[in-house]
Amino acid sequence: MLINADFTLPAVVAPHEYQWVASPQAGVERVMLDRVGAEKARATSIVRYAPNSFFPSHQHPGGEEILVLSGTFSDEGADYPAGWYLRNPPGSSHRPSSAEGTTIFVKLQQMPDSEHHRVRINTRDPSNWHRQGSREVCPLFADDSEQVSLHRLGANELLYNKLLQGFELLVLEGSVTADGQTYEIGSWLRLPAGQHLDVVAGKQGTTVYLKIGHLVHPEVEV
Structure with missing residues (x-):
């Protein structure tokens, strides 16, 4: 399949x-x-x-x-x-x-x-969250091939302004806008390495699951 x-x-x-x-x-x-x-x-x-x-x-x-x-x-x-x-x-x-x-x-x-x-x-424990600039981040896992975290963004805040090595995102609270489309809670997005997409928090802010780095050389057996 x-x-x-x-x-x-x-x-x-x-x-x-x-x-x-x-x-x-x-x-x-x-x-x-x-x-x-x-x-x-x-x-x-x-x-x-x-x-x-x-x-x-x-x-x-x-x-x-x-x-x-x-x-x-x-x-x-x-x-x-x-x-x-x-x-x-x-x-x-x-x-x-x-x-x-x-x-x-x-x-x-x-x-x-x-x-x-x-x-x-x-991730509901406040002590697991840390302030990074204007946002809050809850680190979940990191090694040489991937980084996993939750990000809590304010209204209309840009998720990243740099080219990531691909990312996978799940909207947990609020909404995000990407390429002119709005994605509500439960939306899942995956962007391959080498491509860029501006992801912006909605008017009420957002919380997202974010995984980066794992799509540079994904090991997939078909």
């Missing part, structure tokens, strides 16, 4: 374009944002768990990155309400579930074998 699988091209999925697809497990469905592969795939998705749903224990040979968008996500005996950021390194396994129901942003099989550490960050 190939969905937005050419990483040299821009890709956008707005909430009104969401197509919810049932997973193999009852009560769990997903919106496929990009995907290369069948059930075990390099994938970026919005995943929704109905109350009292779960996935059987399984491994993630290429790792897993999660941002909890709503509800409470449970993993290996711990509960993570909305705002928690998780990274499970390559080779890890778990039995994810949700008692009350949850929606999460998930990236699968996109980590190098050299990544070994679990990450757990509560």
Whole structure:
């Protein structure tokens, strides 16, 4: 299965374009944002768990990155309400579930074998945010190939005024404008390395998930 699988091209999925697809497990469905592969795939998705749903224990040979968008996500005996950021390194396994129901942003099989550490960050904790100029930033992860963070921008503020080495963005609060189009909460944008796009916060400001650097030489097996 190939969905937005050419990483040299821009890709956008707005909430009104969401197509919810049932997973193999009852009560769990997903919106496929990009995907290369069948059930075990390099994938970026919005995943929704109905109350009292779960996935059987399984491994993630290429790792897993999660941002909890709503509800409470449970993993290996711990509960993570909305705002928690998780990274499970390559080779890890778990039995994810949700008692009350949850929606999460998930990236699968996109980590190098050299990544070994679990990450757990509560982005709703003010102590995890730092002022950078006129904005607030919550760092989530950084290595030689990618940087992941949340950015809280004021009204009409430009996300970046320099050429990034590609980026992936999910609108978490407010809205952004890019290339004359407005993107509301839940919009996902991916811009390849070597291209520039002005992304500006809406009139009420915005909070976005931002990943940069990972699209310079994406390792994608087709």
